[in-house]
Amino acid sequence: MMIDAPRKAWFGQPPGLTILFLTEMWEKFSYYGMRALLVYYMTKQLLFSQEQASMVYGLYTALAYLSPVFGGMLADRWLGKRRAVILGGAIMAFGHFLMAFDALLYPALLAIVLGNGLFLPTLPGQVGDLYQRDDPRRGSAFNVYYVGINLGAFLAPLICGTLGEVYGWHVGFSAAGIGMLLGLVIYITGRRHLPPDPPRSERATLPFSALWQPAYRPLLQLMAMIAGLIVVFRLAYEQIGNTIAIWLDTGVDRVLTADFTIPMTWFFSLNPLLVFLITPLLVRRWTRQARVGREPAALTKMAIGAAVVGLSFVLVAILGGEPSAKVGWLWAALFFAIFTFGELFILPVGLGLFARLAPVGFGATIIAFWFLASFGGNLLAGAVGMLWSTLSSTVFFSLMGATCMLVAVLLLRLERRARPLLAGNAAPAPQSAAPADGAVTSG
Template sequence: MRPVRSTDWFGHPRGLSVLFLTEMWEMFSFFGMRAILVYYMTKHLDMGQEYASLVYGAYAAFVYLTPIFGGVLADRWLGKRNAVVIGATAMALGHFMMSSEALFYPALVTIALGNGLFLPSLASQIEGLYRDGDVRSKSAYNIYYVGINLGGFLAPLVCGTLGEVYGWHWGFAAAGIGMLLSLVIYLAGRRYLPAEPARGAAMRASRPPLDRAARDRFALLIGIAAIVVVFRGAYEQNGNTIALWADTGIDRQLASGWVIPMTWFQSINSLAVFAFTPFLVARWSRLARRGVETSLLGKMAFGAAIVGMSFVALGAVAAWNDLHGTRASWLWLFGWFLVFTVGELYILPVGLALFGRLAPDGFRATSIATWFFAGFFGNLLAGALGTLWSSLAHGWFFVLIGAVAGISATLLYMLGRRLGDVERHGSVEPAMVMTR
């Protein structure tokens, strides 16, 4: 596939700016809706906490499941451009459907289906913007990642505030408008994007056979994905029980008398990603130049351990405040998000890079689909664990979640010790992108 020819913007092809802005507004809509979803169910629809957690977990799980099938449809029949347009239209429709209580479940299904077409088809167009050997391609995903996190940062501030102050339906409407902006930007800039690759029989004819070595790699990836399922059972509490605790267990009042909106805490994660990613990338690069490079599985184990310890520490804070009948200071939750994000950056982007690095030739999309499949089962587990929020003391609940993350850290460490430097067989640079 030949890259598109265009005048550069900011030292990169114009198409990267188009994809950057398209994804930024898509992430604005996705995280804006997610920031208020559990509050909408428990406060407006009067759902019980256990059931709301299950619905949240099931929705988040299907957001990871649908890209597996959406990628196949885009590659074989629809094409990436058509898939993005259809997916964006469906997601915008789903967000606006959220304004009707009667359409709540159909709206969630519509958003998840649209996401399945949109998510794998947009990011996969980055590679076609550059010629082979173009050194700029190494930083393209980092730039794209900034757009992802910019949308994730703004979403809770805008959609969350509108929903919390003026009504939840206004928050969903803002998310729908963000999705429409994403679609308009993509349509306006599609002439700067790469041409469609071969589909159907031509694509299958060019794919190398799946030999024994490739099957062994897939077996390894499936094993790693199974461990990541356990980790995500803890990680995905971020938008579920953590959001509930921000409402009921945190003193959000400042000295001036102003109360911090509970949805704003969901923006800290993206803010911390902005702050910490340059330092982590620089540190890893500096160590690599000195010949000291931790295996990717080792980094993932370290990240899972950090996330586990952060939950245990949060459990101690929650237990102390429950014992004294008080609410924890908002600074505790702010600090938790910072530590939590450091752990996230060691495992999720690194894990995505590992799956790209170990993917057999011609099967990279299938490998990435395996990563998304881990997200599907992980969110189901997170929803099931979230049902314990109302039956356990909050301190013990957070300790339990920390133990779940700790189990995944132990398993990743053991796997890394056994396999050694297996990831050196690949050649893909780690892509620091936010994963859902």
Template sequence: MWEQFSYYGMRALLVYFMTKELLFGQAHASFIYGAYTAAAYFTPILGGMLADRVLGKRRAIIIGASVMAAGHFMMTFDALFYLALATIALGNGLFLPTLPSQVGDLYARGDARRGWAFNVYYVGINIGGFLAPLICGTVGELYGWHYGFGLAGIGMLLGLAIYVGGARYLPPETLPARSTVTTDAPRGLGRETILVLIGIGLAVTVFRAAYEQVGNTVALWADSGVDRAAGGFLIPMTWFQSLNPLFVMLLTPPLLAYWHRRAAAGMDQAPLRRMACGALIVALAYLLLAAVGWTANGQVTGWIWLVLFFLVLTIGELFILPTGLGLFARLAPRHLGSTTVAAWFLVTFSGSLAAGLVGSLWSRFAPGAFFALLALLSAIAAGLLWRLHRPMQAADRLHAMTPASSAP
């Protein structure tokens, strides 16, 4: 929760800080935003390998959290801006893939609760994502951007303290061993599974090119195209970034109950079909914004439309993102857990980089046309995920027949 508080606290301020404080142009700020979020999700593939082969999961998380905290505090100095972004990205590389891998370690491989656990985990981290724009965003917007960045660093230190204090509740960790990794890797991921995961990665890259605009061009539109007045109170623009994690917390329990009832009735939806439905729902969210943009005719529109957008977008997100993370974790070999989960975050890297490039087009399109483009990208991702369902079934059968290492 506190790691997400620090990340989303800084992210809620980043594009505004660049355009209002550093006076970057919109296209340049959007590209830097995309490049930073991409770097934050590229380093986990290296950090996951270090955690699996050298450091061990606990040491990787402690080192990563410490480095990230230092980077957040460096953000309080304008002269260290780029170095601070690089420092946060490096620390994130050790932290991000290792923590969800430890969630997977809490369950045996055949335990049906393993998949549900990642939705519960997703709610937990979104508590931090909800609080961050309200606290860091408000402080940064009203009292100074650097104070908001400093609060993000404090949040990261709190997360580190909680992890160290509660580490005794985690299952015993097997320290990295070269012989174990070498023996287990070929038995964990077959060629068919790897090809399917690459296909999923390409589809999710296209999806994230649209989804990641929520903190980029959608945030810019919230500042310039939305009437934020509500009963004589001007809603801070960063508060809208809290809607997504708020809806994650509110919607996850009923969605989990619905999926559980369907599974009990033998009608559980296949993971890739569920992910495809999620991408289509996100496409509908962007179509809503496109319609609002077209009808506004250059005028500001009511903030309620932005709330409705985040509601629909979050429903789609819950169908696709936790499901994809759980899918990668389920297919991970025992001693390559962090590395395989890191591959999921590598997809976020490519998607974030694509989002930065797409976001740089914002000033060249009318808002309605730009949001329609994002809807099209989400629909394309849905089609790709739907087509991968049968290959995934075949890879799953092969994976089930392959001997795995012993369960915890």
């Protein structure tokens, strides 16, 4: 069921998008705030070895992208999106506060993973339900939503990280928990602006076998191919927190004055900050294009994004930045600017496309499989990052650039093949389902 929201709201979008934006912002504040402190906490407070801390951190972040697959199924089949968001957020907040006790590290991480599994696929699954099928604003809705993710990610290290380092790790973890509670309060008080869930009796008539109806197979095959390309793309994209971090440390001259050297972690604030600054410009442009029928297709946008991210890696490859010949810090800032511009064309657009294609009654499940691609990409990125120690930075980043360019070419080819399939606005409803729960938004 769609809600007839007023035309005028933030960025000209329905009020419900602002509620979802703020909820997601505080959830990401809590997640990234805790993540920024986790390795330091394990090695400095709990005295874990670096290897043990790395193993725990890697498993935790991987499971954070795997659990939404099961959480999305639970939301679609039994809980409904609203209850899944509230329950998931409450479990995550509980997990953050458990971090105040050294002996409860593993139960705390497990609680956050389980809560995240319910929360992550269901909140974005509600974005598409805010719009009618012919609403030109829906093409940019996920980019506005994506700002919330990155605004929370920008604030988290600055606030939770500073509190944790200055006043104690548990204070930083508590700040993350408070952020999650704020997000829950915003969601609950603003739920009147959000689309209602269908009755449980209607959700119960949608067995998972309904996804395998012949009418859905072309869509599911298309989404599987897109997800596969996203896994390959993230193999390069996720180097932002891995080998790029090493490059910033060893290959970039960060000396600003005789008395001040730019901390390498500051560069990572550029990515979410630029997302916040660039997104409104893209939203306005794409909305104007949609109104006159000239907005690029979703897969075309994604191909552009992959190519631009590839160019950012090519720039680093050309610069080199070996320890013996460091590059200036402005080049590093330029890398982040190009990288972020490309990111905005592919990741939020792909998320919106999956929401648009989701069969009615399976919105959260399909969104969860989008995040499963992130899980696979993150694992591959870690394995590929091990090549850093055996290759020069020029060769390594050239390979990352080539990987993104290959994904761009394959996305363009896929767009031409899938154009007839994507001509509709959403997947049809199963015959046994009422048209109430579908996510209908365009990339």
